[in-house]
Amino acid sequence: MQIIKSIQSRIYEVRGERVMLDFDLAFLYEVETRVLNQAVKRNSKRFPDDFMFRLTAKEWEAIRSQLVLGYEDTVNPSSQFVMMNIPSNRTGKYLPYAFTEQGVAMLSGVLNSDKAISMNIAIMRAFVDVRRILIKQIDVKDKLDEIVERVGEHDIQLHHLYQAMENLIDEKVAKKSWDERERIGFKTKNK
Template sequence: MNLISIQQRIFEVRGHKVMLDFDLAALYEVETKVFNQSIKRNVDNFPDDFMFRLTSQEWDEITIQLDHSPGDPDTNRSQIVTGSQKHRSSAFLPYAFTEHGVTMLASVLKSPKARKMNIAIVRAFIALRKFALDHRGITEQLRDLQQKISEHDVQLSQIYDAIENLLDQKAEEKKWQDRERIGFKK
């Protein structure tokens, strides 16, 4: 499984990068039901900052992202979304696993396949974090440019006001110069 296909299964929810139970089950090549049973048997290993159940609203937002994301070369995600996963009842909303939760899965799922997949998933999370850190400078540069542009907008506005005042003064002076003189004529 390549890194990009794993990264496409990582979403941001509640300020955390997470993977969903059915995506993890697919990566570990087990049924989602079996995967979740293993988790429930070891629920003490998964505090709220490692694993949480999505709300209906969060799930709706993710399904919109899934509907608009490019196809995953390893699975047909559109079939997953339009099938049983998209229309889950609130009692069966997916679990979301943070990076730490995924790491904890290694202690729960002990097959060789699970260990290899865990390593690949953790590497995907690390690559995303590295990408974000590498591009932090670009975000700061954009913020600086935005501030300069807003400063220039203020300065340009002041220049336009000054030009309008000058034009108004010239128009007023011209009005007085072009008027017909009255009174004593030579």
């Protein structure tokens, strides 16, 4: 379970896709990043643009700022995953590659070590867990929207009740002032 949580912390949303970065995958597969990227380049036909793409400088900067916070929060020093050095020299043509879920699945055919196979299974499970969490959040959001709509309807009904009560009070005040008005016309003494 600790492995899945560690993997989930390495899944980012870029361009509307959930992706993992090349250096995170290399770390998990216990290979060097350049070795992973070389294997991908040797099999470039397996990795179309919707499976893998290079980050822009702006995207990389946004993710780098998240990386420091993310690893500090999620990495347990006693676990087998220790905090790695976040690449800071990745600029220009050396920007990281981002792999979508399909790209990560395709990596299993490119990297054939036992470690890569077992880690790929864990990564696929992490992607599935993330999808389940997002589906639950959508369900909760829909229910919350429904509650907000009902409360809005109740607000309208309460407003109508408040107006009706105000009208009743105004009518009572008007009747009382009518009853207590000074009478005009003939005044008789009944004593």
